[in-house]
Structures are given as structure tokens and as C-alpha cells.
Amino acid sequence: MNDKPYHILVVDDDPDISMMLKLMLEYKGYAVQTAERAEETVAILRSTAIDLVIMDMLLSGANGTDICAMLKRDEATRQVPIMMISAHPNAREICLQAGADEFISKPFDMQDILSKISDLIKNRPR
Amino acid sequence: MNNFFRRLSLPVKLLSLILFPLALIIFLAFTVYREKSETADLLDGYVTRINRSADISALISSLQAERKYGYNYVLTRDAGMQPAIVRQRQVTDSVLDWLASQQDASLHQFTSYTFLDSLLPVREKIDAARTTPDIVMHYYTTAIYRLYTLNMAMAGNNKYPDPVFADLTAEKLLTGMITYLEILSTNFYNAIYARQNNVAMLYGLLGVYDIYKSYEKELLVKASPAVVRRYKALRDTTALKPVTAYIDQVFTRFSFDTLYDAGEWWQLSGDASRGIKVLQTDLMQQVKAAMSKAHTDELNDRDLTLLLIALALVVVFGIMVFCTHVITQMLSGINAAAREIAQGNTGVTLQNVSGDVIGSLSDSIRTIGESNRQLAHAADLIGKGHFDTPVQTRGNNDLLGNALLRMRNNLEQFTAAIEKSRQQFEEVADKAPVMIWVSGTDKLCTFFNKGWLDFTGRKPAQEAGNGWMQGVHPDDRAGCAATYTEAFDTREEFYMEYRLRRHDGQYRWIGDTGAPRYSPAGFFEGYIGSCTDIHEVKVLEQRRDDFIKMASHELKTPMTTIKGYVQLLRRMHDGGRDPFLADSLATIDRQVARLTRLIADLLDATRMETGKLPVHPEPLRLGHLAEVLVKDMRTLFTSHNIVLHVQADPLVLADKDRLTQVFSNLLDNAIKYSQPASDVVITLSADREKAMVTVQDSGIGIAPEYHAKVFERFYREPGGQESTFPGFGIGLFIVREIISLHRGNVWVRSEKGKGSVFHITLPLHRPD
Numbered sequence: 001m002n003d004k005p006y007h008i009l010v011v012d013d014d015p016d017i018s019m020m021l022k023l024m025l026e027y028k029g030y031a032v033q034t035a036e037r038a039e040e041t042v043a044i045l046r047s048t049a050i051d052l053v054i055m056d057m058l059l060s061g062a063n064g065t066d067i068c069a070m071l072k073r074d075e076a077t078r079q080v081p082i083m084m085i086s087a088h089p090n091a092r093e094i095c096l097q098a099g100a101d102e103f104i105s106k107p108f109d110m111q112d113i114l115s116k117i118s119d120l121i122k123n124r125p126r
Numbered sequence: 127m128n129n130f131f132r133r134l135s136l137p138v139k140l141l142s143l144i145l146f147p148l149a150l151i152i153f154l155a156f157t158v159y160r161e162k163s164e165t166a167d168l169l170d171g172y173v174t175r176i177n178r179s180a181d182i183s184a185l186i187s188s189l190q191a192e193r194k195y196g197y198n199y200v201l202t203r204d205a206g207m208q209p210a211i212v213r214q215r216q217v218t219d220s221v222l223d224w225l226a227s228q229q230d231a232s233l234h235q236f237t238s239y240t241f242l243d244s245l246l247p248v249r250e251k252i253d254a255a256r257t258t259p260d261i262v263m264h265y266y267t268t269a270i271y272r273l274y275t276l277n278m279a280m281a282g283n284n285k286y287p288d289p290v291f292a293d294l295t296a297e298k299l300l301t302g303m304i305t306y307l308e309i310l311s312t313n314f315y316n317a318i319y320a321r322q323n324n325v326a327m328l329y330g331l332l333g334v335y336d337i338y339k340s341y342e343k344e345l346l347v348k349a350s351p352a353v354v355r356r357y358k359a360l361r362d363t364t365a366l367k368p369v370t371a372y373i374d375q376v377f378t379r380f381s382f383d384t385l386y387d388a389g390e391w392w393q394l395s396g397d398a399s400r401g402i403k404v405l406q407t408d409l410m411q412q413v414k415a416a417m418s419k420a421h422t423d424e425l426n427d428r429d430l431t432l433l434l435i436a437l438a439l440v441v442v443f444g445i446m447v448f449c450t451h452v453i454t455q456m457l458s459g460i461n462a463a464a465r466e467i468a469q470g471n472t473g474v475t476l477q478n479v480s481g482d483v484i485g486s487l488s489d490s491i492r493t494i495g496e497s498n499r500q501l502a503h504a505a506d507l508i509g510k511g512h513f514d515t516p517v518q519t520r521g522n523n524d525l526l527g528n529a530l531l532r533m534r535n536n537l538e539q540f541t542a543a544i545e546k547s548r549q550q551f552e553e554v555a556d557k558a559p560v561m562i563w564v565s566g567t568d569k570l571c572t573f574f575n576k577g578w579l580d581f582t583g584r585k586p587a588q589e590a591g592n593g594w595m596q597g598v599h600p601d602d603r604a605g606c607a608a609t610y611t612e613a614f615d616t617r618e619e620f621y622m623e624y625r626l627r628r629h630d631g632q633y634r635w636i637g638d639t640g641a642p643r644y645s646p647a648g649f650f651e652g653y654i655g656s657c658t659d660i661h662e663v664k665v666l667e668q669r670r671d672d673f674i675k676m677a678s679h680e681l682k683t684p685m686t687t688i689k690g691y692v693q694l695l696r697r698m699h700d701g702g703r704d705p706f707l708a709d710s711l712a713t714i715d716r717q718v719a720r721l722t723r724l725i726a727d728l729l730d731a732t733r734m735e736t737g738k739l740p741v742h743p744e745p746l747r748l749g750h751l752a753e754v755l756v757k758d759m760r761t762l763f764t765s766h767n768i769v770l771h772v773q774a775d776p777l778v779l780a781d782k783d784r785l786t787q788v789f790s791n792l793l794d795n796a797i798k799y800s801q802p803a804s805d806v807v808i809t810l811s812a813d814r815e816k817a818m819v820t821v822q823d824s825g826i827g828i829a830p831e832y833h834a835k836v837f838e839r840f841y842r843e844p845g846g847q848e849s850t851f852p853g854f855g856i857g858l859f860i861v862r863e864i865i866s867l868h869r870g871n872v873w874v875r876s877e878k879g880k881g882s883v884f885h886i887t888l889p890l891h892r893p894d
Contacts, residue, residue, distance in 0.1 A: 014683060020690040027694060087682030089675065089729055090740060107686035107722050109758075110693035 005031040006121050007048060011041050011055040011064070012085075021054060028114055038062035042070075045077050051121050057086035057095055065098035072099035081120040131452050136482035143449050146442040153438055157431055178233070181225055182277045186270050188218040193266030196252045201259045215249065232295075232348075239344035240276060241269040241336070268333050272340050275302070290416045293409050296349035299341045300357075300406040304399055306338035310373060311395035319388035323381045335377055356405055365397035453484070460488045467491065472499030501530055513538040561636070561657040563594070564643075567650060569614055578657070583629025599625035599633050610640065614653060617642045623660065635664035671732045678729040685725070689718045716762045723790060730787075731839060731856040734863045741781045741867050745891050748810050748817055749775035751782065755789050756808065765802040768793070771809040776817035779891040784864045791857040792821040792884050800825030800881070816870075816887040824881040833874050837862040861886075 008030045012018045018034040025032045033048065035041045038061060044050065053071070057064040064084060071077040084095035087106035095103045102120055104113050131139070195211045198204070222242070225233055237243045248265050251257040313331050317324060346354055360366055372391075376382055386394065463476050472495060476488040497520055507515040508530075517534060519527030555562045556576035564573035570591040579586065582597050589597075598606050602624035613620035619641045625633040640655035696711045733739040749772045756770045789808070796806040800823040807822040828836060835841050839859040861884075865872045869889055876882035 014687075016687045017683070017690070020687050020694070024690055024694050027698065087679050087686065089678075089733065090738075093740070106682050107689040107718075110690065110697065 005029055006051040007031045007033065008052045008054060008117070009033050009035060009041065009044055009048075009050045011035045011053065011059065011067070013037075013056065013060045017056070024110060024114075025117075030117075036060075038067045038070075041067055042077075045071065045080065050080055051124065052117060053080055053082045054117075055082060055084055057084055057088060057091050065094055065100075068095070068098045068100050079124070081124045083117065083120060131448070132456060134482075136453075136484055139449055139453060139482075143446055146445045150435075150438045150442050154435065157435070174230070178225075178228070178230060179277050181221060181228075182273055185218065185221045185225070186273050186277075188214060188221055189266055189270055189273070192218055193263065193270070196249075196262045196266065197259050200252055200255060200257060200262050203255065211252075218245075235347045236276060236344075238347065239340040240272040241265065241340065245269075264333060268336055268340075272337065290413045290420075292348060292350040293353065293413050293416070296345055296353045297406055297409040297413060299345040299348070300402055300409065302341045303338055303345070304402050304406065306334050306341065307369075307395070307402070308399055309334050310338065311369070311391070311399065314373070314376070314382075314395070315388055315391055317382055318386060318391050321382075325380060328377065328380055332377060335373060353405075353409065360401050360405060364401045365394050366401055369395050369398040456484050456488070460484070460491055463488070463495065464491050467495045467498060470498075471495075472502060497527075501526060505530055505533075508534045508537060511541065513541070558656075561659075563655050563657070564652065565654075566652040569611065569652075572652075581628060581659070582626065597627045599627070601625075613640060614642075617650060623664070626657075634659055634661040636660065671736060674728055674732045678725045681725050682722075685718060685722055689715070689722065692718060712764070719762055720794065723787075723794065726787070727791070727856050727860050730860050731863075734860070735839075739863070739867070741784060741864075743779045743781055743868070745893060746778055746780050746782055746785065747775055748778060748785075748819065748888075751785060752789065752808055752810060752819075755786055755793070759790070759793050763793075763797050766797050766800070767803065767805045769805055769807045771807065774810060774812040774817075776810070776812035776888075777891045777893075778817050778868075778888045780868050780888065781864075784867075788861045788864050788886070789819070789821070791861050792886075795857060795884075796821055796823035796825065796882075799823065812890065814890075816889055819886040819888075820883050821886075822881065822883045827878045827880050827882055828874060828876040829878045830876075833876065836874065837872070 008025055010018050010021045010025070010032060011034070012021070013036050015036075018036075022032045022034055033044055033050075035044055037059065041053070041055070045053070055064045055068065059067070064086075068082050068084060071080065071082065081101040082099070083102040083104060084091070084098075084100040085104050085106055085108065086095065091105065092103045102116055104116065134142075192211070192214045195207055195214055199207050199211060222237075225236075237245075244265070248257075248262070252262060310331060313327065317327065345357060349357065361370065372385065459476055476492055497518070500518060504515050504517050513534060515534065517527060517531045519531060552573065552575070555573075558575060558577060561578035561581055562573075562575040563571050563578060565571045571589065571594060574586060574589045574594070578594075579589070582589065582594075584593075584597070587593075595603060595607065606622060606624045609620055609622045619639070621637065621639050623635055623637050626636045628634050636657045637660040638655055638657045640653045643651045643654050645651050692711055692715045696708070696715060699707055699711065730739060752770055752772070756768055760768050793806060793808070800806065804824045805822075807820075809818075809820045809822070811818045837858045840855045841859070862872050865886055865888070871887045872885065874882055874884050
């Protein structure tokens with residue numbers, strides 16, 4: 001692990017999941033911020049250097065896929081890798097179509113999600 | 127001409143072929159006969175002439191003997207010679223009688239110019255001895271001489287010389303007369319000039335004068351009346367008259383007088399000769415001209431004959447060709463008509479037929495054609511259901527006609543039976559509690575039972591054909607038509623569900639099962655279908671599926687949190703001091719994994735039922751997939767000994783997650799149904815076409831009668847201990863569905879109490 005930790009933004013309207021992911025990622029040495037809504041997400045991405053976004057597909061208010069598509073359209077945020085998560089069947093196609101770099105279905109395996117996060121961060125464009 | 131000939135009967139046609147050559151042969155025979163006759167006639171003339179010549183020679187011979195006996199008798203008066211003389215005279219007379227009896231024109235009055243008219247007086251003078259030996263000798267000698275010259279004359283009695291014969295004979299006689307007249311004239315000139323009255327010379331010339339006179343007599347007998355007239359004119363009006371008168375006078379008196387001096391006689395006798403010569407030359411010219419004309423006529427006649435023969439040949443040949451052509455043409459026409467009929471054509475016509483055997487043949491063929499047409503027409507009408515169509519059989523042995531008649535009667539009965547059967551079917555169908563439709567071979571519907579019509583509230587005419595489609599929900603119409611058409615074209619049974627508008631306007635789900643119909647003889651006749659209103663079931667199913675979908679999603683969310691924390695805790699306490707905590711966390715993790723899988727299976731089973739399970743195939747190495755999975759399973763299930771045998775590492779085209787799901791389910795089952803610490807063995811192998819995976823356990827096993835059933839949805843082996851095991855009974859159903867989506871096979875080999883082996887095959891992937 002580097003001295004300077006990677007910053008990960010977790011976006012989920014279920015605080016239990018956000019908290020669980022935050023603990024899991026911090027345990028692995030990542031710096032984690034959480035958000036519940038689109039506005040927050042965009043605000044954090046604009047203010048903070050984020051290395052990865054993990055986002056639920058279905059959010060109250062705006063759809064995760066819409067936010068994903070918006071971020072991928074925006075010059076400022078398009079470089080940030082986005083990992084979508086969902087318990088919904090057929091979510092994989094919808095998310096990848098919206099521009100997500102990775103998809104993990106709920107419930108996920110800890111080892112699985114950590115190795116994919118590591119891959120995304122290492123391979124992300126700088 | 128052609129038509130006329132066609133109408134002639136065959137015997138007449140064939141007779142014509144014989145008749146015309148026959149006529150030609152007769153004509154040729156006649157021509158040849160005529161030519162031969164002329165030749166024979168000519169030869170006959172020669173033969174006659176030879177015979178006549180022999181007769182005259184016999185006469186000359188007899189006269190020579192008579193001359194000898196007469197001369198000697200007059201000289202010697204020997205009475206002993208008389209018998210010989212009488213005998214000889216009898217011979218001569220018999221020859222003369224014979225010649226007189228012959229009707230020979232060339233011998234007409236021949237005694238008058240051969241001195242033989244004086245034979246009897248001469249014989250009397252000999253018998254009475256009132257003559258001299260010299261006179262006897264002179265008489266017989268001149269007669270014999272004239273007979274010789276007569277014998278040298280040409281033969282008559284022929285076709286060719288006939289027209290000129292008289293003139294030719296006259297011309298020769300005139301030549302003789304000129305010769306003898308000039309001998310007399312010359313001797314007379316000498317005597318007048320010398321003024322000598324030589325009696326001995328006159329006696330010598332007397333024979334010449336007699337010969338001249340005999341020629342004149344013969345001329346008057348034999349010449350044509352025209353020539354006789356011309357000669358008589360010559361004799362009575364020209365110099366010939368005084369010359370012959372003077373010659374007569376000299377021989378009467380036996381002395382010359384001074385009537386003419388030498389010069390006058392020369393002139394006068396010369397004129398007389400010239401007069402005769404003119405006549406002779408004219409005759410010669412006439413003869414030449416006539417002969418020339420006869421020759422030319424003959425040549426023309428010959429050419430004409432040749433021309434006629436050639437013409438006859440051409441005509442006969444032409445007629446034969448024409449006859450043959452017409453007969454061949456008629457037979458060809460009949461042949462062509464027969465061939466057309468043989469090929470099944472009707473309405474064949476034949477023209478210009480005759481009343482003979484050919485005509486009768488063409489009539490027969492026409493009759494065959496016509497009755498074929500009538501039978502075909504009748505068959506057509508019967509085929510259209512007009513069973514009152516009359517069938518005219520062509521006699522008791524008319525197989526076709528009788529067969530058609532039987533067919534008509536059988537068809538009528540058959541149709542009546544079918545109609546009755548149809549009515550019965552419709553009655554039954556109308557009473558049936560389901561909706562029934564029937565279609566024909568053209569896919570169009572022909573019947574809807576009362577159940578259907580009551581449901582839709584429409585009339586049979588509205589539903590017939592494709593009319594029923596109007597009641598199908600617009601969203602289902604295309605799929606409905608496609609399923610029906612596809613099944614119809616392959617003659618397969620089908621089941622489809624669609625929304626159909628009820629009489630009250632509500633669309634209700636209908637389950638429609640269609641099957642092909644076949645006649646007893648095995649002919650395809652269309653489809654029959656039965657439909658039930660499955661609306662309630664369908665709605666319930668939809669609700670169930672929606673519920674399962676929603677439930678699985680809702681279950682997954684808490685599962686995510688639990689699973690995350692358990693795994694985080696296990697990671698944090700890995701190798702920790704508290705073995706109870708570690709074991710507890712491991713158990714929670716394992717059971718959460720199983721729960722997760724169960725929830726996923728439940729959802730997948732639902733999606734499979736509705737055909738919405740997504741599959742994302744990619745090239746996969748089964749070896750790697752199995753290794754990763756076995757590693758995970760080992761961490762989860764430490765109770766069992768999971769063994770992996772990789773005999774081959776085949777490449778397949780498959781959805782990674784789905785295959786993982788298959789193997790997890792099989793391993794999960796193997797662990798679930800076997801004793802802890804026993805072996806669970808996964809084996810990978812391959813042959814030329816497929817990859818093979820087996821999952822073997824030594825568990826409770828499955829009785830053979832359940833081998834197929836274990837793959838069914840929600841199936842749980844009934845009774846006893848199995849029901850104590852957790853699960854919905856959908857794990858193997860999902861395995862079968864996923865393997866089926868990958869075009870593979872799955873089956874089980876097992877015995878009760880002896881463990882189970884699950885076999886999976888998948889087609890090998892061959893990247894090109």
C-alpha cells in the first residue's frame with residue numbers, strides 16, 4: 001500500500017451498505033467518502049481528487065446509470081473509473097451500456113470486489 | 127386434287143399406284159409391237175420376193191428346156207421328141223398357174239409384157255411346123271430375157287416403199303424404154319444415113335423393139351394413173367408419136383423409106399428420148415422427195431414415241447409420288463393425333479379423311495380423343511362435387527369409363543359419409559368445454575366450435591380464414607402468426623399463448639395447442655387446435671414471477687451487508703486467537719453463500735421459464751474455471767475433500783458465470799447429500815467433439831426411476847431423509863437449462879446408497 005492512499009467514493013442510498021463498504025475498503029487502506037445522491041456525488045467529484053467511484057444502480061432520486069452516463073459525458077470526470085453494483089437481474093448490461101467500467105452483482109464476495117477495485121485503480125487513465 | 131385423292135378409298139389409291147405403271151407398260155408394249163410388226167412386214171416382203179424369184183427361176187428353167195425341145199423339133203421333125211415337149215410344157219404351165227394364183231401386185235398381168243401371152247400361138251406353130259428354128263429361138267430368148275429383168279426388179283408389198291413403189295417401177299421401166307429407144311434410133315440413123323436396107327440388122331433390132339414395147343406395156347400396167355396419163359400425152363402429142371409410128375412402119379415393111387433424112391431423124395428421135403427422160407427425171411425427183419419425207423416422218427415418229435414414253439414416265443412417277451405422299455401424309459396426321467392423345471391432349475381434330483380403312487382409323491383415334499375429353503370433363507365435374515354428372519361408358523369393356531363411374535358412385539358415398547362425419551364432429555366439438563378450431567391445407571381456418579364463437583361473440587364467417595386474427599391482441603399477432611406458420615410448414619405440433627378479445631372487449635390469455643390432421647390414408651389435411659382460457663393462471667404466474675423477482679432483489683440487499691461484514695470480520699480475525707469466533711464466522715459465511723445461491727437460483731428458474739435468462743458466451747478454458755471454483759468451494763466447505771482431476775483442459779464457448787453456477791450447484795448437491803470427510807471428485811476430459819465434466823460423490827444416491835425427474839423444476843425426491851436437506855429443488859433444473867442453452871447434455875448415473883455421478887458434455891469451441 002502506498003503512503004498516499006487512493007480515494008474511493010461510495011454512492012449508495014442504503015447507509016448499511018455504504019458503511020459496510022467503507023469499513024471493508026478502509027480495512028484495505030483506501031480513503032473512502034460516501035454519498036447518497038447525485039448532487040453530492042457531483043460536488044465531491046468536483047472538489048476532491050477521486051480515484052474510483054462505486055455506485056449502486058438504483059438510487060432514490062436519480063438513477064445510478066443516469067449519473068454514470070452524466071459523469072462519463074463530463075470532461076472533468078470522465079477519467080474516473082466507475083464500478084456499478086446492483087442486486088437487480090439484467091443490471092450488468094444496463095450499467096455497462098451506461099458507461100460503467102465494471103459491474104459487480106450484489107451480494108458480492110469481498111475478495112472478488114477488492115481484486116477488481118485494485119485492477120481498476122491500477123489501470124485507470126491518468 | 128389433293129382433297130379429291132384423300133377422299134378416294136384406299137383400294138382405289140393403291141390401285142392407282144398399279145394402274146398407271148400398267149398403262150405405261152401397255153403403251154410401251156404396243157409401241158414395241160408396232161415396231162416389230164413393221165420389221166416383220168419388211169421381212170415378209172423379202173421372203174415373198176425370194177419365193178417369187180425362185181418361182182420365176184423355175185419358170186425360166188422350164189422355158190429354157192422348152193426352147194431346146196421346140197428348136198430341135200422344128201429343126202429335125204423328130205416325132206419321138208413330142209412326149210418330152212408335152213411333159214415340159216406341163217411343167218411350164220403348172221408354174222404359170224401357180225404364179226397366176228398368187229395375188230402378187232408385182233406380177234399383175236406380167237404375161238402381157240413378158241411375151242408369154244404369145245406362148246400358146248408359138249407352141250401351135252411349133253406343133254404345126256409353121257415356123258423356123260430361128261423364130262422359136264428368138265421368141266423363147268426374149269421371153270426369158272424379160273423374165274430375168276422382171277426378177278431383178280425390187281420387191282413390193284411393203285409399208286415403206288408402197289407410196290413410191292409404182293413411181294419407182296415406172297422410173298425403171300422408163301429408163302429401160304429410153305435405153306432401147308436410143309439403140310433403135312441410133313441403128314435407124316446409121317441405116318438412113320448409109321441408105322442401106324439391111325434386113326439382117328432389122329431382124330436383130332426386132333428383139334430390141336419387142337423389148338421396148340414390152341416395157342411400155344409393163345409401164346401402162348404398173349405405173350400410177352397420173353404417170354400413165356402423162357406418158358400417154360407424151361406418146362400421143364410429142365415427137366414420140368411420129369418416131370414410134372415410123373419405127374412401127376419400118377418393122378411392118380421391113381424396109382426404110384425416105385420420109386426422114388438422117389439429120390431430121392436424129393433431131394426427131396432425140397426429142398422423143400428427151401421427152402421420156404423429162405418424165406423419168408421428174409419421177410426420180412418425186413421418188414426421192416417421197417422417200418425423204420417417209421424417212422423424216424419415221425424419224426419424227428420415233429422422236430414422238432420417245433417423247434411420249436418420257437412424258438408417260440414423268441406422269442406415272444409423279445402420280446406414284448403424289449399417291450405415296452398423300453397416303454403417308456394421312457397416316458402421319460393420324461399418327462400425330464394418336465401421339466397427342468397418348469400424351470393426354472384432348473380436342474384433337476383430323477381433316478379430309480376418307481371412307482376407307484385410313485378414314486376409319488382416324489375416326490377411331492378421333493373417337494378415343496373425344497371420349498377421353500368427355501371422360502376428363504366428367505371427371506372434372508365429379509371432382510368439383512357434381513355427382514349427377516352423367517358418365518357415358520363406351521361399352522361393357524370400357525375400363526376407364528366403368529372405373530370413372532365407380533369412382534363417381536364411391537366418391538358420392540364417401541362424400542356423404544364425410545359430410546355426416548363432419549356434422550357429428552361439429553356437434554361433438556360444439557358440446558366440448560374447450561374452444562376448437564380446424565384449418566385446411568392452405569392454413570386457413572374452416573371451422574370454429576360453439577365454445578370459440580361464444581367466447582369471441584363473432585360469427586363463423588367473421589372468424590373464417592384469417593379472420594380470427596382480428597381478435598388477437600395487436601402485440602401478440604405477429605408472434606402468433608409466426609408460431610402457427612412455422613409449425614404448419616414443418617407439420618409439427620405447437621403450443622402458444624396469446625391474448626384474445628372476449629365478447630365483452632376484454633383481452634384474455636388463451637393457451638392454444640395445435641396438431642396436424644391426417645386422413646386415414648396418411649394425407650395431410652390441415653390442423654386442429656384446442657384452446658383454453660388460461661387468463662387466471664397467467665395472471666397468477668405473472669404475479670408469482672414478479673414477486674420472486676422483487677423478493678430476490680429485496681433479499682439480496684440485506685444479504686450484501688451480512689456477507690460483507692462476515693467476510694470483513696473473517697479477514698480481520700484470520701489466524702485470530704479465538705477459534706470459536708473463526709468457526710462461527712466461517713459457518714455464517716458458508717450459509718450466506720448457500721443462501722445467496724438459492725436466491726439466485728430461484729430468480730434464474732423464473733427467468734428460464736419466461737425465456738429471459740441472459741447468456742453471454744465467451745471462449746473459456748474449463749480447467750481454469752474449475753480450479754478457481756474448487757479453490758473457493760474448499761474455503762467454504764472444509765468438511766469435504768474436494769478433488770479435481772484435470773485430464774484435459776478443453777476450450778468451450780460459454781457464459782463464465784452460468785457455468786460457474788452449474789458446477790457450484792453440482793458440487794453443492796454432492797456435498798449436501800454425502801457424509802462429511804468423504805471425497806467429491808470433479809473430472810475434466812474431452813474427446814474430438816466435446817468437453818466432458820463429471821461430478822462424483824459417494825452419497826445417498828438416486829433410484830433409477832428418478833434419474834430424469836431430478837432435473838425437473840421444484841422436484842424433490844419424495845419421502846424420508848431427503849426432505850430434511852435444504853433447497854427449493856431447482857438446482858438441477860437450472861443446471862439442465864443452462865447446459866441446454868449451451869447445446870450440451872447432462873445426465874446422472876446413480877444407484878440408491880452408492881453415490882451419484884453427474885455427467886455434462888459441452889461442444890468444443892474451435893476458433894477459426
